[in-house]
Amino acid sequence: MSIDLKTVQRIAHLSRLKIPDTELQQVQGELNKILAWVEQLNEVNVTGIEPLANVNDEALRGRDDVINDGGKAADILANAPAKTADFFTVPKVVE
């Protein structure tokens, strides 16, 4: 399977990544090389084999449903590129 320039632009947008137009073709070429290389996985018969998402066989643990952290607004905002009072601020979203 290989991808066209339009697909590169679509996944760049899905990824919220600005790729300069001058680099699109190079990116397309590299992605296609990698996609061609991973095609070899089709040689493996995986019928009846369950996907392995995590090697940790233990079930995820629950914990008591109690508040165990908090009151750290200043810490959380300390690295914000832009803030107003106790809020992160972003470019205007609603006209």
Add this chain to the structure above:
Amino acid sequence: MTKLTNLTMTEALKGLSSKAFTATELTKAHIDAMQTEVARGTKSYITETPELALAQASAADARYTKGDARAMDGLPIGMKDLYCTKGVRTTAASKILDNFVPTYESTVSQKLFDAGCVMLGKTNLDEFAMGSTTITSAYGTSINPWSGKDPARANRQLVPGGSSGGSSAAVAARIAMAATATDTGGSIRQPASLTGTVGIKPTYGRCSRWGIVAFASSLDQAGPMTRSVEDAALMLREMSGYDPKDSTSANKAVPDFTAMCGQSIKGMRIGIPREYRIDGIDPEVNALWQKGADMLRDAGAEIIDISLPHTKYALPVYYIIAPAEASSNLARYDGVRFGVRVEGEGLNGMYENTRGAGFGKEVRRRILMGTYVLSAGYYDAYYLKAQRVRRCIRNDFDTAFAKCDAILTPASPSTAFGIGEKMDDPIQMYLEDVFTVTLNLAGLPGICVPVSLAQNGLPFGLQLVGRAFDEETLFKAASALEKAASFTALPPMVAA
């Protein structure tokens, strides 16, 4: 007396306990060494923290005076700049985190501070740990202290491996007694091999991932880089342990790994996987591998031929799963909550400009790849397929470990190479992880031990692989291999 910077941590602890020198003297010796022009030329550190180091050393000295010293008290180490350190800039070697100063401490760095470690600075790496050279770092490429040894590359700077290349360079250059590192596809073991140092990636779940900048969460593990197997055992013991803040952290007791060092390996069955003999590889790699097997046999181990049939599929599986997880993990760099923001038209324009400018080429490539394999219509063909083959790879190891107790393999396909080599296409560089990546996919522990100088004068390490949560066997075997190899060569920039 041996120079303070040439001691192992185990040796230094003896000197500190017997008051032969103080933690402050030991730390000062390392700060002086770290700040020479030659040392700074290796670009091992992104951020130096000498004031913090001296304050920590002074606190360690006070504990030695009072007689309540801790397990690693006063030992100066480097911290990979992927570990969040409270009040100390943490960049992940990315422009997008250029101004990020965490307000919290990663679990593992906190454990090391609790054990008395002194932090000299934050070590360089490939951007977000994506690479095998540190060339993708936004803060310059680290230089292997062994540069100049290989006659074929006499005038060429060599890479220290990666992603933990600043850690490996610092430890080899004797400007840190040890360093933390992380390993997602080989990022501890490959740089260890290229710099003549020891590195262990423990079992997935052994060390908490909390507070370590995430790359591929089902593969990432923390581990130490050191100059001896015993030092690695000591440091890993202090880094390990259950952490409720990481849902994949294993609730298992941590054995005293140091007690395994020097124990007999008589009767231990060491597997040699035939699929790791790769076509077209330098024949010297196979010769040194054989040499390592002979050393273990001479020490009493039984060498067994084993098969790991799905080995050749490990890299393609990795280059689907790791980018998929990375594309998800790196979604958080949005210019809103932390890191660098680049304004643009509206919210989407700001996101796209921020991420386009903040991420380097390799990181962007992996985000795009990950986004593609997870996108509607391709998820089953790529991502689920890769996860199924991942299980085949793990099953291979289960079958093999019915016949053997540990596995011996090379750790890297070559010795250190020059900056700029293997850069023609991404896949060429991806092959650096051919011997290491299988362990991350299976969650198994692996340790790299230097066994010899190759004919070109550069160090070469071998990897031992163990069963899940059986680092003890690994330390036994690694210690036997270290003893037999007695690797004492020093890089050219380090004086004896």
